[in-house]
Amino acid sequence: MKGFAPIIFLTGLLLSGSGSASAEETAQAAASQSEKRILYYQSPMHPWVKSDKPGQCTVCGMDLAPVYESSASGVSSGAGSVMLPSESRSASGIKVMDVTKRQLTRTLKVHGRIGEDENRRSTISSPVAGRIEALGMMSCEGDRITQRQPLFTINSPVLLEAANEYNLALAKGGEPLEKAKNKLEHYGLIPEIVAGIPSRQKDDARFPIVASSSGTITKTYTARGRYVTEGEKLFDLVDLTRVWFTFFISEQDLPLVSQKQIVTIETESLPGEAFKARISFINPLLDEMTRLVKVRVLLENPDLRLKNNIYATGLVELDAPEVLAVPRSAVLDSGKGAKVFVEKEPGVFELRKVQLGLCGDEDWEVLGGLSENEKVVTAGNMLLDSQAQLTAMASTTPGGGISEPIGNREQCIKYLEAVGVLVSALANDDLSAANAALAAMPAVLDELTISSPARLPANDLETLRKAFLPWSESIAEWALARKKNLPGLKVFSCSMTKDLWSGAPAQAKWIQWSETPQNPYWGKNMSACGAEVDP
């Protein structure tokens, strides 16, 4: 063997020089380091592609990423629930809140205008015919006047005549005096002025007239030097110490709004200040043109800070029934029905379908699916949903060598054990035991969705085996896909079944619970023929 020395030398050199094998080793080391068990591998881009073994996604060719059992984002086998360790809570931004009975505040936002209280409008008209000699200081639009405030001076022969009459009657006294005094007052002179008449110049026809009511002048109709007739309108006044907030609501909001509801009013001119008042009037008539209904709120405005005609927004507090409610941020609804995540126990979140009722400003009424004091996730729930969907996608894909969860475990194992008994009976060529095993077979589970062969039981072994083969094949496939969840179960296959009967497949699988192969097809002839199938 001396001649091999250089070769061995070269090989040694080569192995010491290169270490390509190290990649695999480290991968294994890394895998063993993380003690978490890998459930399956899933494609990051196409989550419905998953496999038991590491490999590449069939769609995009990306390496499949391992999904760990009870890892940080580990997903428990039950569909639609997600488990999170406590440390990842803040990273995921998960917040929870109790489901409680609370007042479902609902507000209606309305836009309208502050306007004058139409009940507080007044007009100042000329009490007497004459020429306006002078207007008082406060007689322009927007001026605020109070009652008995001098408003203007009128040059009125009629008034002068009446004054003269008064002067004459003054001497006489009695009823005529009273009459003359009344006449002057009728013409708009206040008693103080009337009292001063005797001291006036006799031919002075200019008399001061005071405001007959207080308010803000909204319109002035006159000017100095203008001749006015008796009763002619001079000023429009309005009292703004109480104003109306008028807004419009649409037909659909009509049922929500009723009198006495409180409206909080805000204006841009008084930022940060809110005025509260009640709805005083809802117009029973709908405006045909705008399709809107007018609603009115009375607002006290003692210091006149609310200006006429300014825009204001109001929040109508609608009736707030006390209901079981969740925050609106807890509800996920992509069109397939509303769902929420409930924290069942710390770190375990369960997806729950809920029926919702009224929608409030912040909360949503829950009609069904949740009970009081359960904790719902109000933030980060979309991430949980994404996780749940990813898991669901992985578990709903049939086949593909996937380890799938088993729902009704106990029954499944019972069934599979019964199949195992049948297999060993067939392996021993024991027809009666096989038929007995068949008879004792538990009912087929929905989950298995594998129908028993119709031709069983049979009178001879070959018929039995023929019927057994496709059935066994599908059970084996089903079990292979869930092998990780079925410890102790073995799937074997024999690649010599071709000669069993004409048309037999070249390969056939079966399940069994023992270590050594028990070939149910060949029976005693070749009972040990078979190799375990790796999923």
Add this chain to the structure above:
Amino acid sequence: MIDHIIHWSLKNKLLVIGASALLAILGILALSESPVDALPDLSENQVIVFADWMGRSPLEVEQQITSRLSLNLQGIEGVKTVRGSSMFGFSLITVVFKDDVAGNTARQRVLERLSLLQDILPEGVKARMGPNASGIGWVYQYYLKIDTAKLLPGSSVDLGQLRSLQDHFIRYQLSSVPDVAEVASLGGFVTQYQIEVDSHKMKALGISLDAIFNAVESSNLNVGGKGIEENGMEFIIRGLGLLRNTQDIEKIVLEEREESAICLKDVARVQLGGDFRRGILDVDGSEAVGGIVIMRSGANARTVIDRVKEKITQINPALLPGVRIEAFYDRSELINQTIGTLKNALLEEIFLVILVHILFLFHFRSILIVVLPLPVSVLISFLVMRLFGISSNIMSLSGIAIAVGVLVDAAIVLSENVIRSCEEAEREKGGRLNAKETLHIVETASRQVGRPIFFAMAIIILAFIPVFALTGQEGRLFHPLAFTKTFAMVSSTALALTIVPVLCTWLVRGPFRTENQNPMMRFLLRMYDPLLDIALRRPLIAISAACVIFGTALALIPKMGSEFMPPLEEGGLLLMPTFVPAVAPSEVQRVMAWQDKVLKTFPEVVSAAGKLGRSDTATDPAPTEMIETTIQLKPPQDWRPGMTKDKLVTEMMAALNAVPGSIPGFLQPIQARVLMTSTGIRSQLGIKILGNNLDSLQQAALDVQNIVQSVRGAVGVTASRNQGKPYLEIQVNRDALRLYGMRAKDVLDTVEAGLGGRNITSTSEGRNTYPIQVRLQRKDREDFARLKDIPIRSPSGKIIPLGSLAQIQRHEGPNEIASQNGQMSSYVQANVQGRDLGSFVEEIKTRLQKEIAPQLARQGMTLEYAGEYENQQHAAQTLSWVLPSVLLIIFLLLCALYRNAREAAHVLLAIPFALSGGLFLQYALGWHFSVAVWVGYIALFGTAIQTAIIMVVYLEEAVKKKQKLCGEAFGYEDLLAAVKEGARQRLRPKIMTVAAIVFSLLPIMWSRSAGADVMQPIATPVLGGMLTSLIHILLLTPVIFLWMKARNLKKFSQVKA
């Protein structure tokens, strides 16, 4: 013929030397000019056509853009298939051309067709052609780094400013760099003027959205009033009315009213804000603005990056103070590293080859004979690469690297023979040879091995032909390698027959030392003799031992896995987690920022730059639920002790697992781009279902999946899924519309412009232009429960809430719609295991045809079959005639060489023996079967045959010599002695050639730097195979040869008797 060449070369020495020098110089020039990149461009021959349609759902985009364009683009000459993809607001069509259509021609044809197609698209939509680049051309990515310390005191920089800096300055500067196809902006906000109207104020004032649109549009213009003259002077008249700032916009008059006009500010708030976006960038946990430099296809990546970096140094000072451009992905490092690795490997290889020569020949001058032609042949292959337009990349350079050992073979064999002949001649003559004698001996010795050398090299070249038969991605990957290897082989063969003899005449001078004087050879011969004796005396043992070894090797095959291609170690990572489509970008962004922050805490990480959604380029079709985080890593020597990349990935994955909702997938940057570029079916079988109804397509896909599932051998069966994106559908109610006398547009304008916003016009401020957008204010549009309250004004002035005119409902719909040749498609993919692919596909076809096709056809759906199986079948078909013909040609060549079919056949026996060594080493190093490994085996076979040829030539020669000596009395013992003599005497050239090949591959095997991981699987089979084939040719070939000759002898003697 070959004799003539040698003769001619020796006659025209100077011409030969001059020509070689000229070629070498041209090669150096070509080397400096040839484009350099890390990997060959693996994308298909494709032209991208895309169209933006802001805010439209995938369904609208599919119906009105993608399908129309696809149908019309199909007919273009040379088009293989048209794949469409309709996303939210974006249509992407990939026109795949046949491989033989030149890139420019394809673009020209698409452009011509596009110019005719503008009319069929909705108003305002423009179909454009993507850049002459692919995602693989993303060579440099950067972000704008803010250095708060350097900011002007009191100032701050926001994302909007950075984005406009990027959009209006940096982008244009970098685009001007030659061979940059496009610079795509990424992240931040596109600044725009936002007019956020308050629907309730509009309602109160009786103003409609239309009025606002009109008002804004007609308030923004500059005009020219031609010219006017005054006193012989000419003035140009400008009418100025462009909007310049928010105040200007606020003052836009909407309607004239009694007292004063109503201005925009009475019903709206005007502000500068960010546009709706489908792409966000985050670096190390904070939002950033960046860009992607995309290189033109086929350009020189290294030069482009160098120029870009140069440009960046120029413009960096011109940016805002405190802001500079910082790379978060720079491919040049990888390129330099891989090319550096290969260069090092080449240099080390050359060095080792020289060492082999010194060890075995002990003739220092003759080293030049081997060493001089080697770089010349490498340079010539660079020259030819340049002529063929093949870029220098890891694959093409690997071709040369794995060939180096073989390149010197011819020269070694020839020079060894010359030296030996000279040595013998000198011994015979008893003194030094003169020049004339040397020339004569050189010519004779060269002629002696010239023919076998030529045939051996021809066989190596021919044996590599199957690599050219690879198609698809494998083809694109390995053709450069096959080309360069072939170029190098051809040129080295040519040089061996021309320049090597010439050099021999000058450099082969005495004194010569015999083999026995060489300690190395003495040692080897001492070991070889007894072994050869045993083998020749006990041929059965030798042959059965060989069979056992071969059998053991074959038994290893099932234990090794297989993969497509071991990925190139890129020195960086790309994290690509994907959420379900329903997750909103803001939520994804939150997670992305967290992830980047976490990644940044790893001491191995330089930066983590996350991209969510799309950047502004047609080469980036990523959806918003997908994050692509480019992780720059420090060089491995700066890592924590004991840290490997796999460990790092595992740790990162564990850290990132804290946030649910996505599956973290780690890739490498180029790998990811290759992945995003290839849109075809990747599995062995893809069943495409084409139709016009998405829901039924989905159902059909699931049905097909169930059927395929039940077919024996089917694994990884998956149906595509296209649903899952939440939609809010606002469906107009026709009866309500009739009641109020309105048309759908009156309502839907509010949906489109009110909810989505409409860009009416744009300001121009210097070089920057900012769009002006009108939209309903946030509080009107963001509360789902209040959408129904949005007031809509009918043309007659009625105001009706949206809820009375339309049904608003949530609905789940497609996230992205895939189509092919204008028809929407869904697909089912499957791989096969434990069964022949052809019969599998046939069974599926028959079953689907029987069970589901008629039913699908009734619904207007058709089935199509695609996938790797086409390629594989095609490759199998090609190989089914290429392989036999190659073998036949090799066989014929061997026959021509030996003029004996049996001898030719026995040379082919070298193949299985070489195979076993390859398998052993492959198993020992843990490589899976991949295309790269197969290419290595193909390379091995040629080389194995080559060494066997040389051995047989020598044996033949020894036997002839002996026969001549013994004449008629030539018997079995003589034959045995002759064979032994031949094998023994020619140990040196054989070990030398094998050692040259082996040593030339060692640098590849021990290199740990970037690029070596791609070459190692190719080199492994060659290396292992050469070692066993050495045993084969040294021990088995003589045995078989002896056996054959003995049979001949027997026959001969029988005939005689």
